[in-house]
Amino acid sequence: MRLGAAGTLPLIVLWALPLLAAVLTALALAGSGAAWSGFLHHPQAAGGMFLAVWTGTAATVMALGLAVVMAMALHGTALWHRMPLLSGAALAIPHLAFAIGFGFLIMPSGVLARLIAGGDAPPNWVTTQDPLGFSLTAVLVLKETPFLLLMLWGVMAQGDAARAFDGQIKAARSLGHAMGSVWLRVLLPRVLRRMLWPIIVVWVYGVTVVDLALVIGPTQPPTVAAVIWADLNDVEAAVNRRGVAGAVALIVALAGIAALAWGFAKLVTPALRRCLARGPSALVSLVKPGRVVSVLVVAIYAAVLLILILLSVTPRWPYPALLGQGVGISSWRQLAAAPVLLSIGIAAGTAITALTLIVLWFESVAQRRDRLLLALAIMALALPAVTIAAGQYHLLLRLGLTGTVPGLFLVHLTPVLAYGFTVLSGPYRSFDARFVAAGRALGASRWRVWREVKAPLLRAPMLTALAVGFSVSLVQYAPAQLAAAGRYSTLPMEAVTLASGGNRSLTAAYALALALPALLAFALSAAFGRPRWR
Amino acid sequence: MALNLTRRAILQGAAALPFVAVARAGDWAAIEGAAKGQNVYFNAWAGSETINAYIQWAADEVMRRYGVTLTHVKITDAAEVVRRVRDEVAAGKSGGSTDLVWINGENFRAMKQGKLLFGPFAESLPNFKFVDVEGKPTVLRDFTEPVEGLESPWGMAQLTFFGDGAKVSKPPASMPELLDFARSHPGRVTYPAPPDFHGTTFLKQVLLETAADPATLGVETTADAFKALSEPAFAFLDQLHPYLWREGKQFPPSQAQLTQMLADGEVLIAITFNPNEPANLVASGRLPASTIAWQHAKGTIGNTHFVAIPINARAKEGAQVVANFLLSPEAQIRKEHLDVWGDPTVLAAAKLPAAFAAELTTSLAPGSVTAPAPALTEPHASIVPLIEAAWIERYGA
Numbered sequence: 043m044r045l046g047a048a049g050t051l052p053l054i055v056l057w058a059l060p061l062l063a064a065v066l067t068a069l070a071l072a073g074s075g076a077a078w079s080g081f082l083h084h085p086q087a088a089g090g091m092f093l094a095v096w097t098g099t100a101a102t103v104m105a106l107g108l109a110v111v112m113a114m115a116l117h118g119t120a121l122w123h124r125m126p127l128l129s130g131a132a133l134a135i136p137h138l139a140f141a142i143g144f145g146f147l148i149m150p151s152g153v154l155a156r157l158i159a160g161g162d163a164p165p166n167w168v169t170t171q172d173p174l175g176f177s178l179t180a181v182l183v184l185k186e187t188p189f190l191l192l193m194l195w196g197v198m199a200q201g202d203a204a205r206a207f208d209g210q211i212k213a214a215r216s217l218g219h220a221m222g223s224v225w226l227r228v229l230l231p232r233v234l235r236r237m238l239w240p241i242i243v244v245w246v247y248g249v250t251v252v253d254l255a256l257v258i259g260p261t262q263p264p265t266v267a268a269v270i271w272a273d274l275n276d277v278e279a280a281v282n283r284r285g286v287a288g289a290v291a292l293i294v295a296l297a298g299i300a301a302l303a304w305g306f307a308k309l310v311t312p313a314l315r316r317c318l319a320r321g322p323s324a325l326v327s328l329v330k331p332g333r334v335v336s337v338l339v340v341a342i343y344a345a346v347l348l349i350l351i352l353l354s355v356t357p358r359w360p361y362p363a364l365l366g367q368g369v370g371i372s373s374w375r376q377l378a379a380a381p382v383l384l385s386i387g388i389a390a391g392t393a394i395t396a397l398t399l400i401v402l403w404f405e406s407v408a409q410r411r412d413r414l415l416l417a418l419a420i421m422a423l424a425l426p427a428v429t430i431a432a433g434q435y436h437l438l439l440r441l442g443l444t445g446t447v448p449g450l451f452l453v454h455l456t457p458v459l460a461y462g463f464t465v466l467s468g469p470y471r472s473f474d475a476r477f478v479a480a481g482r483a484l485g486a487s488r489w490r491v492w493r494e495v496k497a498p499l500l501r502a503p504m505l506t507a508l509a510v511g512f513s514v515s516l517v518q519y520a521p522a523q524l525a526a527a528g529r530y531s532t533l534p535m536e537a538v539t540l541a542s543g544g545n546r547s548l549t550a551a552y553a554l555a556l557a558l559p560a561l562l563a564f565a566l567s568a569a570f571g572r573p574r575w576r
Numbered sequence: 577m578a579l580n581l582t583r584r585a586i587l588q589g590a591a592a593l594p595f596v597a598v599a600r601a602g603d604w605a606a607i608e609g610a611a612k613g614q615n616v617y618f619n620a621w622a623g624s625e626t627i628n629a630y631i632q633w634a635a636d637e638v639m640r641r642y643g644v645t646l647t648h649v650k651i652t653d654a655a656e657v658v659r660r661v662r663d664e665v666a667a668g669k670s671g672g673s674t675d676l677v678w679i680n681g682e683n684f685r686a687m688k689q690g691k692l693l694f695g696p697f698a699e700s701l702p703n704f705k706f707v708d709v710e711g712k713p714t715v716l717r718d719f720t721e722p723v724e725g726l727e728s729p730w731g732m733a734q735l736t737f738f739g740d741g742a743k744v745s746k747p748p749a750s751m752p753e754l755l756d757f758a759r760s761h762p763g764r765v766t767y768p769a770p771p772d773f774h775g776t777t778f779l780k781q782v783l784l785e786t787a788a789d790p791a792t793l794g795v796e797t798t799a800d801a802f803k804a805l806s807e808p809a810f811a812f813l814d815q816l817h818p819y820l821w822r823e824g825k826q827f828p829p830s831q832a833q834l835t836q837m838l839a840d841g842e843v844l845i846a847i848t849f850n851p852n853e854p855a856n857l858v859a860s861g862r863l864p865a866s867t868i869a870w871q872h873a874k875g876t877i878g879n880t881h882f883v884a885i886p887i888n889a890r891a892k893e894g895a896q897v898v899a900n901f902l903l904s905p906e907a908q909i910r911k912e913h914l915d916v917w918g919d920p921t922v923l924a925a926a927k928l929p930a931a932f933a934a935e936l937t938t939s940l941a942p943g944s945v946t947a948p949a950p951a952l953t954e955p956h957a958s959i960v961p962l963i964e965a966a967w968i969e970r971y972g973a
Contacts, residue, residue: 085973088973089973150842151837151842163841164840166763168822168826171822171828172826173826260826261769261826261827261829262825262971264829268829275655276655276771277658277682277683278686357860357861358861358862358863359840360841360864361841361842368861370861376625439663439664439669440667523656527660527673528649528674529617536650538652539621539650539651540650541832542623542652542830543624543832544623544832544833544835544836545624545862547862548625
């Protein structure tokens with residue numbers, strides 16, 4: 043496929059330009075000095091900023107650590123080859139649903155308290171909404187570990203890379219490295235470099251997440267994202283602008299921290315290199331801790347899923363009862379009227395469109411141009427969803443696209459493509475160019491080489507990107523809500539409005555309904571993504 | 577202030593001139609005629625299944641009776657609609673996305689001040705003659721803001737507390753009693769963090785109950801004056817907070833979460849603005865039958881919720897027909913039934929035809945308020961941002 047610059051056009055027109063225009067529109071809204079001074083003098087700004095950065099950063103470091111330890115335990119086992127399905131099952135559960143289920147596990151009136159503390163009244167545990175946000179961090183860790191594990195797998199297990207890594211492991215082993223030393227000195231340096239963008243996405247998501255912070259995060263002050271969210275939802279236009287100023291301040295803070303981290307990494311790299319280059323060692327791999335962690339994570343997910351299922355059929359479940367009082371399917375009955383088809387249609391459409399645009403881009407321009415796009419993608423995922431949504435909305439309003447299906451499609455495409463790009467760029471760009479060269483040398487056209495050599499080898503990561511995009515599209519709330527202008531309703535819009543009434547049973551039912559199509563997508567991606575030769 | 581009133585009076589008079597003509601019966605027929613076939617997008621909070629079901633019933637009825645299609649646009653907060661209409665009008669979009677919105681309080685005030693509302697229309701709706709304007713003054717003053725026919729009353733609300741009668745044997749009937757209750761049940765009482773609507777209302781209730789002269793709260797207030805005015809309220813909160821859930825260092829972010837905490841047994845008292853919500857929650861199985869609801873003996877803040885038509889609505893006639901139907905004795909009586917919604921009517925029983933008046937007697941069910949207290953007028957709207965900012969300053973970080 044020789045496409046040249048023309049191949050980049052669809053992506054630029056359908057995604058990059060609307061995104062840039064939306065961001066600029068949003069920034070223009072924040073352009074007043076009063077908004078800035080208002081935010082800087084907000085009594086919750088400083089504390090909220092600290093909480094957001096602390097919870098998001100701690101969660102990312104821990105999730106990465108857990109993902110690596112789990113990979114050590116799972117690499118080379120039968121489960122390793124099932125990774126898209128395993129991680130996908132975890133990814134399919136929407137963050138908010140997980141937070142609700144996990145919250146009901148650990149809160150003072152929750153399942154654990156009922157099992158351990160008992161008594162007539164709940165204990166005075168400070169397990170959810172704790173002032174330092176430990177419970178929020180825990181949810182983020184649990185929810186991001188499967189994503190990072192899947193990314194790690196995507197880098198290591200994809201077609202030719204898998205064989206390259208196998209070769210490196212054999213070479214290192216024969217040089218006398220124990221398996222732990224192989225991971226530390228050979229695998230991780232290569233793997234982590236290619237996971238940089240997914241790691242950043244996870245970090246930015248953790249720092250800027252709103253819905254989780256509202257459900258399980260601290261409140262006095264809440265994280266800065268929740269402070270901004272409250273401002274953006276205020277009825278006063280001046281307070282809205284203060285919220286936008288806050289959102290920009292949050293991005294500046296993120297960029298500053300990222301720059302600091304980059305400088306620090308530059309500083310310690312030589313020392314790290316010396317340490318890594320120091321001969322073979324008997325360092326053992328963390329297989330046993332990895333197994334324990336894996337079992338724990340799976341157990342927690344199973345518990346959360348079970349809790350969600352029970353909650354969805356239980357109107358009332360007061361302390362200290364171990365089981366809910368009465369069974370009712372009224373929550374599920376209400377789902378009958380849910381706009382499932384529209385949501386699934388948009389999700390499938392945007393996921394396929396995004397993958398097509400991304401592959402066209404990869405085949406059209408050199409890798410060094412990716413940086414621009416990655417920066418945009420990070421921006422799309424870094425700005426609080428609601429800020430981008432506000433910009434997009436004003437843009438669509440001017441184009442007369444609010445309340446239309448094309449408008450809805452465009453706002454869903456933004457995060458779907460951003461995720462798809464960060465997920466796929468590592469595996470796709472590390473594809474061994476010699477395969478293509480060999481194919482071309484044998485006289486095949488570029489298109490044929492792509493179709494018969496490259497695409498089959500990259501099938502697993504491409505299908506993973508599709509499934510991730512599909513599940514990302516399914517849970518979009520803020521942008522869809524604004525762009526739909528009341529003319530269309532998607533699953534999360536229904537779920538969030540119903541959840542605003544605090545009916546946990548109904549929320550759980552909706553959460554499960556949102557998880558099912560995503561789960562199916564990951565299952566399909568896993569089934570069709572298995573390499574041919576295995 | 578005086579100048580404002582004058583200008584308002586002039587505007588009102590000018591606006592009313594063409595309107596008097598529209599209000600004639602023949603013209604209402606013209607409005608009904610124009611409404612036929614219109615699609616009315618009704619933006620209404622959708623957090624309650626019972627309310628959603630009621631709106632669906634209304635949609636079926638207006639289709640059957642007037643050929644108007646009513647689409648319920650489910651939203652979480654009316655502020656969303658205020659922003660959307662403001663943006664649409666600013667972008668010069670004439671055919672707006674909203675035809676009717678469920679609204680009151682600061683959202684109404686923002687739309688009125690932004691000149692984003694169609695009307696006046698409310699007082700010329702044929703069914704407005706049944707409205708209890710004498711007995712329920714808040715149908716004409718929404719959070720102290722004169723309604724001036726820009727929104728049509730839909731239902732009544734009053735701050736109400738509820739809990740499990742098996743655990744709360746003597747419900748606190750005033751703020752001092754609530755403090756005593758919290759002292760003897762440390763960690764089992766809390767309120768939603770402002771600016772949650774219910775949290776702010778709780779603060780306003782504290783203001784009213786602690787003020788030396790509640791009348792001082794009924795007028796436009798400056799930041800300086802508010803400091804002195806709010807001193808007793810914050811002194812009370814300082815006393816109360818150490819006995820609250822998490823020692824008053826964390827608060828649930830919403831009323832919905834507070835209600836869930838009550839259902840789980842984590843707190844003993846929750847609050848609502850719909851006196852019939854507790855009975856409703858019992859009926860739907862989310863709270864036990866031993867649930868009780870009460871109001872503070874000397875009264876709690878009461879107000880009215882309305883429907884309004886944005887200035888850029890496409891189906892203005894259809895929206896008026898729907899607003900009129902929502903005011904009809906039949907629709908109001910049905911709405912008040914505890915097994916339907918339980919939202920108190922804005923109509924006066926005395927003004928209704930005898931057949932309807934008989935149906936408008938309050939029925940009691942488990943969770944109902946058994947001894948209703950008087951409804952108190954909201955403090956002046958200018959106090960809301962002041963008390964929210966002061967609260968966050970003191971307790972927010």
